[in-house]
Every structure is written in structure tokens, then in C-alpha cells.
Amino acid sequence: MDGKAADIGITVGKDEDFPEWYTQLVVKARIADYSSVKGFMVLMPYGYAIWEMIRVSLDAKLREKGHRNAYFPLLIPEGLLRKEAEHFKGFVPEVFWVTHSGDSPLSERLAVRPTSETIIYESFSRWIKSWRDLPLLLNVWNSVLRAEIKSTKPFIRTSEFLWQEGHTAHASKEEADKEVLDILRLYERFIEEELAIPVVSGYKSEREKFVGALYTTTLEAVMPDGKALQMGTSHNLGQNFSKPFEIKYLGRDEKEHYVWTTSWGVSWRLIGALLMVHGDDKGAIIPPRIAPIQAVIVPIAYSEEQRGMVLAASREVEALLKGEGIRVELDDRTQYTPGWKFNDWEMKGVPVRIEIGPRDLEKGEVTIARRDTGKRLHVKRDILAAELHRVMSEIQGNLFERAKKLLESHTSTARDYGEFVEILREKGGFVKAYWCGGGECEEAIKMETGATIRAIPFEAEDPVGSCIYCGGEAEKMVYFAKAY
Amino acid sequence: MDGKAADIGITVGKDEDFPEWYTQLVVKARIADYSSVKGFMVLMPYGYAIWEMIRVSLDAKLREKGHRNAYFPLLIPEGLLRKEAEHFKGFVPEVFWVTHSGDSPLSERLAVRPTSETIIYESFSRWIKSWRDLPLLLNVWNSVLRAEIKSTKPFIRTSEFLWQEGHTAHASKEEADKEVLDILRLYERFIEEELAIPVVSGYKSEREKFVGALYTTTLEAVMPDGKALQMGTSHNLGQNFSKPFEIKYLGRDEKEHYVWTTSWGVSWRLIGALLMVHGDDKGAIIPPRIAPIQAVIVPIAYSEEQRGMVLAASREVEALLKGEGIRVELDDRTQYTPGWKFNDWEMKGVPVRIEIGPRDLEKGEVTIARRDTGKRLHVKRDILAAELHRVMSEIQGNLFERAKKLLESHTSTARDYGEFVEILREKGGFVKAYWCGGGECEEAIKMETGATIRAIPFEAEDPVGSCIYCGGEAEKMVYFAKAY
Numbered sequence: 001m002d003g004k005a006a007d008i009g010i011t012v013g014k015d016e017d018f019p020e021w022y023t024q025l026v027v028k029a030r031i032a033d034y035s036s037v038k039g040f041m042v043l044m045p046y047g048y049a050i051w052e053m054i055r056v057s058l059d060a061k062l063r064e065k066g067h068r069n070a071y072f073p074l075l076i077p078e079g080l081l082r083k084e085a086e087h088f089k090g091f092v093p094e095v096f097w098v099t100h101s102g103d104s105p106l107s108e109r110l111a112v113r114p115t116s117e118t119i120i121y122e123s124f125s126r127w128i129k130s131w132r133d134l135p136l137l138l139n140v141w142n143s144v145l146r147a148e149i150k151s152t153k154p155f156i157r158t159s160e161f162l163w164q165e166g167h168t169a170h171a172s173k174e175e176a177d178k179e180v181l182d183i184l185r186l187y188e189r190f191i192e193e194e195l196a197i198p199v200v201s202g203y204k205s206e207r208e209k210f211v212g213a214l215y216t217t218t219l220e221a222v223m224p225d226g227k228a229l230q231m232g233t234s235h236n237l238g239q240n241f242s243k244p245f246e247i248k249y250l251g252r253d254e255k256e257h258y259v260w261t262t263s264w265g266v267s268w269r270l271i272g273a274l275l276m277v278h279g280d281d282k283g284a285i286i287p288p289r290i291a292p293i294q295a296v297i298v299p300i301a302y303s304e305e306q307r308g309m310v311l312a313a314s315r316e317v318e319a320l321l322k323g324e325g326i327r328v329e330l331d332d333r334t335q336y337t338p339g340w341k342f343n344d345w346e347m348k349g350v351p352v353r354i355e356i357g358p359r360d361l362e363k364g365e366v367t368i369a370r371r372d373t374g375k376r377l378h379v380k381r382d383i384l385a386a387e388l389h390r391v392m393s394e395i396q397g398n399l400f401e402r403a404k405k406l407l408e409s410h411t412s413t414a415r416d417y418g419e420f421v422e423i424l425r426e427k428g429g430f431v432k433a434y435w436c437g438g439g440e441c442e443e444a445i446k447m448e449t450g451a452t453i454r455a456i457p458f459e460a461e462d463p464v465g466s467c468i469y470c471g472g473e474a475e476k477m478v479y480f481a482k483a484y
Numbered sequence: 485m486d487g488k489a490a491d492i493g494i495t496v497g498k499d500e501d502f503p504e505w506y507t508q509l510v511v512k513a514r515i516a517d518y519s520s521v522k523g524f525m526v527l528m529p530y531g532y533a534i535w536e537m538i539r540v541s542l543d544a545k546l547r548e549k550g551h552r553n554a555y556f557p558l559l560i561p562e563g564l565l566r567k568e569a570e571h572f573k574g575f576v577p578e579v580f581w582v583t584h585s586g587d588s589p590l591s592e593r594l595a596v597r598p599t600s601e602t603i604i605y606e607s608f609s610r611w612i613k614s615w616r617d618l619p620l621l622l623n624v625w626n627s628v629l630r631a632e633i634k635s636t637k638p639f640i641r642t643s644e645f646l647w648q649e650g651h652t653a654h655a656s657k658e659e660a661d662k663e664v665l666d667i668l669r670l671y672e673r674f675i676e677e678e679l680a681i682p683v684v685s686g687y688k689s690e691r692e693k694f695v696g697a698l699y700t701t702t703l704e705a706v707m708p709d710g711k712a713l714q715m716g717t718s719h720n721l722g723q724n725f726s727k728p729f730e731i732k733y734l735g736r737d738e739k740e741h742y743v744w745t746t747s748w749g750v751s752w753r754l755i756g757a758l759l760m761v762h763g764d765d766k767g768a769i770i771p772p773r774i775a776p777i778q779a780v781i782v783p784i785a786y787s788e789e790q791r792g793m794v795l796a797a798s799r800e801v802e803a804l805l806k807g808e809g810i811r812v813e814l815d816d817r818t819q820y821t822p823g824w825k826f827n828d829w830e831m832k833g834v835p836v837r838i839e840i841g842p843r844d845l846e847k848g849e850v851t852i853a854r855r856d857t858g859k860r861l862h863v864k865r866d867i868l869a870a871e872l873h874r875v876m877s878e879i880q881g882n883l884f885e886r887a888k889k890l891l892e893s894h895t896s897t898a899r900d901y902g903e904f905v906e907i908l909r910e911k912g913g914f915v916k917a918y919w920c921g922g923g924e925c926e927e928a929i930k931m932e933t934g935a936t937i938r939a940i941p942f943e944a945e946d947p948v949g950s951c952i953y954c955g956g957e958a959e960k961m962v963y964f965a966k967a968y
Contacts, residue, residue: 033610035556035603035607036561036564037557037560037594037603040558040559041557042554042557042607043554044554045553047554048552048553048554049552068529068533069529069532069533070526070528070529071527071646072519072526073519073521073524073526074558074644075524075580075596075629075644076521077521093587094586095585095586096584096585096594097582097583097584098580099582099583099584100581101578101579101580101631102577102578102579103577110580112582119520119521122519122520123526126517127517132819138529143555143558145558147585147586149586160557160558160559162555
């Protein structure tokens with residue numbers, strides 16, 4: 001697996017050919033690889049390690065909020081998927097259908113889950129009897145399949161993806177509303193504080209909401225090519241599912257009520273986002289808080305004699321830093337030169353490199369190099385751990401600041417439709433504009449410019465204005481963008 | 485989810501109707517539930533928590549050995565699955581086939597993975613170029629589907645199961661041999677030391693080996709009904725896959741060689757085994773080392789005034805024990821009585837119950853109750869953590885000793901075929917008998933008695949003898965049993 005790929009860096013600049021840069025980065029950093037099934041991706045060990053960091057971090061936050069993990073069947077009978085009509089209509093074009101088991105045709109087609117609402121609600125209807133059983137707060141880590149007919153892109157657009165899907169049932173709309181927003185805020189903090197990517201939040205329009213939802217809330221980020229990327233969504237499904245699935249509870253009032261349900265999820269798409277936003281021409285840059293390897297030690301020796309000493313010192317440093325809770329790796333491979341290793345770890349985006357050579361040893365120092373700025377520092381070994389914590393915190397902050405500038409420089413306000421069209425054509429990004437709330441204007445804007453409404457802010461920041469398309473009254477400016 | 489089920493205990497004795505006892509246990513302890521898809525099971529939060537304990541523990545052991553996690557596509561093109569002929573023939577009757585995506589028929593059928601050798605080797609052939617890339621040590625946590633046509637049983641026989649599948653590539657047969665045994669020993673230690681279930685280890689016969697393997701090694705346990713249960717397997721696949729998949733490396737000798745591959749796995753079946761082996765008429769008994777909840781605190785109060793004091797004390801004890809690394813839960817639900825809670829946690833098999841009532845408070849004590857023996861002890865609060873560690877260690881040991889007696893009392897030696905048949909009919913369990921190594925004798929014995937060879941010990945414990953069936957020369961006594 002440590003083949004020749006990393007010898008050759010990414011052959012195009014990030015600013016020069018962004019899609020090609022991204023594809024090369026994913027493969028050359030050995031984060032993911034293509035598979036022999038069109039649209040399906042292999043998550044390689046380093047990519048999986050990033051996903052595990054995301055999973056462990058989010059999982060702990062959800063657990064603390066009282067959510068519990070479970071696992072539900074991969075295959076969903078067609079009849080179950082059909083129970084909520086809008087939901088079925090929305091997903092059916094993307095469903096992979098199992099029709100045979102061995103040589104035998106099945107009596108009913110089974111859908112490979114595109115999402116698990118229906119199969120989970122079938123259980124909810126048996127598990128929930130009384131107000132005592134509410135709220136029911138579940139989460140599932142699994143993979144789902146949605147056939148991508150358009151061109152695919154690693155992490156961003158694949159026919160199978162790893163994700164978590166949360167599913168909850170509540171006694172009232174108010175409790176479901178609160179859950180939806182609590183989760184969105186939890187995602188937002190995670191994405192901003194750990195992935196170092198600022199997001200815009202708000203409601204989806206009727207046209208863009210989850211099929212079967214009462215309403216959808218969303219987090220949207222902007223990528224360096226000016227396209228928006230949906231980072232996570234949280235839906236209030238109202239009683240749209242509890243009614244066909246007969247999920248009822250006996251209230252304290254001794255009467256039967258339908259529950260209110262929510263669902264929400266984030267996927268491995270988050271990995272795609274952090275690669276796109278933070279990476280540079282040398283490869284990935286993984287924010288320290290989420291990096292599976294925060295620092296890599298590269299020993300440097302010019303003779304066999306030096307090698308022994310340098311390696312011993314490197315092992316000491318490794319043990320010291322592990323003891324300080326730093327996720328460190330010692331690259332003691334003998335078949336590669338230090339220069340090759342530098343390139344390899346830069347490609348992988350490890351935030352800090354620690355070089356230990358004979359001169360460093362003499363001075364009781366090590367040399368550290370920051371992945372984000374390339375700056376090198378000589379640090380006394382006895383203050384190394386503290387210094388690393390400080391540097392990593394700086395890198396985390398710097399990456400967020402850079403990403404914030406990206407978002408700011410890609411957020412415009414259009415006063416009229418001419419300007420709106422021009423901004424989208426010239427620089428892309430988010431364009432804030434007044435919208436009357438009408439589906440027809442939304443549809444026409446999409447047809448004419450390719451831009452969709454990414455988010456309707458929760459609070460109006462602006463006075464009332466006129467719809468950019470029809471001139472009708474508009475309560476809010478909303479975020480438009482072309483999106484992945 | 486906390487419905488009425490636990491109010492009613494298991495209605496049959498474990499000794500009276502074992503299959504019914506097991507099924508009731510799984511559902512009433514809310515470990516798993518049936519789904520609307522025949523043969524597919526829902527893993528409920530408490531069951532998932534047990535699986536997470538297994539996963540975290542095994543994952544750390546594999547990581548320490550140098551294995552890395554990855555994720556491979558769920559769907560495998562038929563052509564890829566066909567590449568190793570025996571493998572395909574073995575799995576094809578159990579494969580769920582995807583034939584359509586949306587409304588469109590696929591040009592090639594896709595198998596929902598029954599195991600991932602083929603899809604993984606397709607990547608190995610691209611990733612492995614040189615001896616520097618070896619050994620390649622991967623592991624995957626996923627679910628696989630194998631259609632069960634026979635009657636299903638939660639955890640033991642389901643059409644979908646959660647498992648881990650390890651896949652490695654090595655430069656030589658010797659290295660692959662070592663890997664196979666290292667992993668088997670790792671599994672064995674885990675199963676005996678953490679799940680408290682003693683196992684028999686050895687080779688599978690040609691008839692029973694993994695389809696496509698050079699040879700298979702196995703761990704087998706005996707269940708209380710006398711049936712054997714395969715707990716884990718580790719296969720040396722030789723070059724059977726590397727040849728059709730063209731997985732070659734350039735050796736230090738500058739020549740091309742095919743790699744040697746291994747695969748190995750354990751599944752959620754381990755949960756079924758621990759429920760069957762350790763459970764009693766009151767429910768599950770989860771060994772402390774693997775229990776997601778090691779101790780549950782049940783506050784007992786007879787008045788509102790007492791309730792406040794008792795709850796405050798319970799919270800203190802909870803914090804104290806958490807600080808000592810004990811996985812403790814405080815059951816402060818107000819809608820249930822202490823008696824109901826006792827039954828509920830006994831059903832779930834939490835190893836230790838801690839009762840805190842007004843009398844305990846006065847004496848600075850708590851009352852602890854062991855799930856395995858039911859014995860109750862009064863313990864001073866200042867030595868509680870140490871005492872719990874001692875008691876849990878005793879429970880772990882006691883469960884293993886009980887399971888060892890179960891294995892010993894269900895292991896017999898048959899000197900002739902008459903005795904062999906009688907033992908299998910009367911008491912079941914493992915029957916050790918001489919076997920000539922011939923497939924015909926093995927087949928005949930299976931036809932006549934239903935017993936298969938579960939394991940051929942690695943080392944002969946016995947002098948050479950005569951095959952129990954044909955009388956031919958036999959080098960070893962092997963373990964026969966009827967199996968799940």
C-alpha cells in the first residue's frame with residue numbers, strides 16, 4: 001500500500017484545476033480508492049481512521065445527550081418503504097433492489113436501505129406503548145446505498161456512504177422541534193470546532209426538504225470552487241410517519257396520541273469537505289483536533305552509528321508525547337528516505353512533523369514543522385509537549401480563520417437579478433437575496449442559473465424587501481448557491 | 485421500549501425448554517428483536533452496547549498487532565465473486581442478488597457481500613507491488629448477508645449479521661500460517677478471558693473448511709443443550725485467491741511472487757453464546773469484563789423525604805464508582821418500583837446490583853447483590869469500589885468455572901461406534917473419537933448421527949488408534965458434535 005503514488009505529488013494546483021486536484025489528493029494521500037463497482041468507493045485505512053475520529057467524537061456527544069446506538073436490517077421490504085408515499089416517491093429512483101436469494105426469486109422485492117426511517121418505525125410501533133417510553137432516542141452507524149446516476153466524486157457523491165442516522169420519537173411537536181435544533185447545533189459546534197469549517201444554518205425550502213419531512217434544517221459550507229456543500233441535516237418528520245406506521249402512545253391523559261418523530265444525519269462527506277477546504281498543493285491538511293495522527297516523528301541520520309542514537313531518541317520522544325495524550329507516530333521505516341517521508345506525511349496532512357537529527361540531539365532539541373504554514377521551529381525537548389499543544393491549537397485556529405475568510409469572500413448580496421446572475425457566473429459562492437417564498441420563483445431561478453436555495457436563515461437579519469425574481473414581498477434574505 | 489415485557493419473566497426453565505428459554509431471554513432482556521424481514525434481526529440498544537464492548541476490546545488487540553481498519557463496498561459484481569470457483573460455488577446459494585437500480589435493470593448482477601475476500605482482493609492486486617508492501621494487515625467491521633433457508637435463531641442463525649472480517653497478505657506460507665494461528669490464539673484468549681467461555685481449538689476437516697481455503701482453524705464451544713457452536717474461524721487461503729486475482733509482489737530476489745492470504749472473523753454470534761452459556765431462569769448473566777453495565781444502583785425509599793436523601797447518596801456512589809473506572813448506571817426512574825427494577829436488571833444480566841436504602845445510609849453501607857449466585861453483602865461505602873472489583877473478578881471466575889464444568893461434562897470419548905451413537909443420542913456434547921481422515925467415513929457419520937467433525941486438535945493427545953467408523957488407522961482423536 002505504500003507504493004510509489006506519494007513519490008509523485010499532486011500534478012495540478014488547487015487553484016488551477018480544483019476537481020482534478022481533489023481527486024488526485026484523495027487517492028495519493030491513500031485516503032480512499034476507487035473500486036470495481038461504479039460509484040462505490042473503498043475507504044482506505046488512513047481515511048477510515050479519520051472517519052473513526054469523527055465517529056468517536058460525535059458518538060460521545062450523542063451519548064451524553066441520552067441517545068443510544070442500535071442496528072437495524074439492511075434490507076427493507078418494498079411494502080414498508082411504500083407506507084409513506086412522498087418518502088417512497090423521493091427515494092425510489094435511487095434504490096438498489098434485491099430480487100433473488102440464491103436461485104429463488106423473492107416474493108417481495110427488498111430495498112437495500114437508502115435511509116432507515118421505515119424499517120425503524122416498524123420497530124417503534126411495537127416498542128412505544130406509553131408516555132413512559134418517550135422520548136425514544138436512537139442512533140445508528142451504518143452505510144446506506146443511493147444509486148448515483150450523475151458523475152461520482154469520492155466522499156461527496158458516491159452510491160454507498162458511511163453515515164450516522166439518528167431517529168427519535170417524542171410526545172409533542174415542541175419536543176421534536178427542540179430535538180431537531182439541539183442536534184443541528186451539536187453538528188454545527190462539531191463541524192466548526194473540530195473540523196474547523198464555518199457553516200451557514202437555516203431551514204430548507206419546501207422544494208429542498210427531506211422527502212416526508214414536515215421541515216428540514218441544514219448546515220451548509222462553501223468549497224473553494226464556490227460550490228455549496230450540505231454538511232448535515234436535521235428533520236422534523238411531524239406525524240407524517242407515525243400515522244401510517246401507527247406509532248401511538250397512551251398519554252398521561254389516558255388517551256392515545258401519535259408520536260412526533262425526527263431524523264438527522266452526517267456522512268463521510270464531512271471528510272470530503274475538510275479535504276477540499278483545508279488542503280493545499282502538497283496534499284491534505286487535517287485539523288489537529290480530528291487528526292488520527294497529530295504529529296509524526298521522522299528520524300534523520302547520515303550514518304549507521306547516528307541511526308541508532310537518533311532512533312533511540314525518537315522512541316523516547318514518541319513515548320513522552322503519547323504519555324501527554326498526543327496522537328503521535330514514529331516513522332521508522334528504513335526503506336524510505338527522510339525527504340520521501342516528508343512528502344508522504346505532507347500529502348497525508350499530518351499537522352506537525354517532528355524531525356530528530358544528530359544536530360538536534362547535540363542541542364537537546366527537536367525541529368518541528370507546521371503543515372499549515374510550513375514554518376519550522378527548534379524546540380527544547382523538555383518543553384516539547386507543551387509547545388506541541390500550543391502549536392496544534394494555533395493550527396486549528398489558523399485553519400478555521402482561513403476557512404472563515406473563504407466563506408466570507410464567497411458570500412455576496414445581490415440587490416437585483418442581474419447582479420445575482422453575474423455573481424453566480426463570475427465567482428459563485430453563497431448569494432444572499434430576497435425571496436418571496438414561492439416555489440415558482442425558486443424553480444425558475446434554478447432553471448436559469450443552476451442555483452438552489454441552500455438555507456433560509458432562522459432569524460431575519462434584514463428588513464423586509466422585494467423578491468429578486470418576481471418583485472413580490474419577501475420577509476427574509478435567503479442563501480442561494482450552486483451546490484454539489 | 486421499557487414496556488411491560490420485563491414485568492413477566494421467562495415463562496420456561498432453561499433446563500425445561502432450552503430453545504424457548506433462549507428466544508424469550510433475547511427478547512425480554514431487550515437485547516434483540518425480530519424484524520419484519522424474515523431472518524433479519526434488530527439489535528436493540530442493550531444488545532448493541534454488548535457488541536460495542538466486544539468490538540472495542542477486539543479492535544484494540546488487533547490494532548496492537550498492527551492491523552488497520554478499512555471499509556469496502558457492500559455490493560460485489562458477480563464476475564468478481566466468480567473468480568475463485570470453489571468460493572463462488574460455496575456461497576452462491578446464500579447470496580442476495582441486486583438486479584435493479586431504480587427502474588433500470590443492471591448490466592451485471594451485484595451480490596450483497598456474503599464475505600469480502602473477492603472485493604478486497606481486487607484492491608490488494610492494485611495496492612501490493614513490492615515486498616515493501618507486505619505484510620498487509622486489514623480488518624473490517626461491517627455486516628454481511630447470507631440467506632438462511634433453515635429456521636433462524638437470534639444471533640446464531642440470521643440472514644444478516646454484524647462481524648469483523650480480517651484480511652491479510654503475506655510474502656510466504658510460513659508467515660500466513662503464523663498469522664492464522666496468532667489470530668486464533670487472540671480470539672481464544674478473548675473468548676475465554678472476557679466472555680468466560682472455554683473453547684476447543686483445532687483444524688476443520690476438508691469437508692468443513694471455508695470454501696476456497698487451504699485450511700481452516702476453528703474455536704468451538706458447547707452450549708447447555710449439548711450442541712456445539714462455532715465461535716470463530718481463521719483461514720489460510722494459500723494462493724487460491726492471489727492467483728485468480730493476480731496479487732503479486734516483486735521480491736527482494738527481483739522476481740514476481742504470488743502473495744499468501746488469510747482471512748478470519750468473529751460475529752455477533754458471540755453474544756448468542758454468552759447468553760446461552762451463562763444465562764439462568766431469571767435472564768442473562770453478562771460477564772463483568774464485557775458487561776456494558778457492570779453495576780446498577782437501585783435507590784430504595786419509602787417516603788418522599790427518604791427519596792431525596794437516598795437519591796443524593798446514590799448519585800455520590802455513582803460518581804465515586806465512575807471515578808474508579810467501574811461502568812455503573814443509576815436507575816433513578818420514578819415510574820418503576822425497586823422490585824420491578826430488580827427483575828429488569830436481573831433479566832438484563834448486570835453482574836452486580838447496588839441497593840441504597842435508608843437503613844444502609846444510617847450505617848454508611850450499601851447492599852450489593854451478585855447476579856450469578858444471588859448472594860447479598862453489606863459493604864461499607866469507603867471500601868465499596870475495591871469490594872466491587874473483587875466481587876466482579878469472582879463473578880468472572882465463577883462464570884468461567886461453571887462454563888468449564890459444562891464443557892467437561894459435555895465432552896465424552898467413544899471407544900466404538902455403538903457408544904458414539906449412544907452418547908450423541910443420550911447427552912450430546914463433544915464426542916472424541918478416532919477418525920481415519922477419510923471424507924467417506926465423515927459423511928457417513930453425519931448422515932447416520934447428524935454429528936460433524938467440529939475440530940481436529942493441533943496436537944495428538946492420544947496414541948494411534950482405529951477409525952470409529954471404518955476401523956482404518958487413525959492418527960488423532962477428533963471432536964465430533966451436532967452443531968448449530
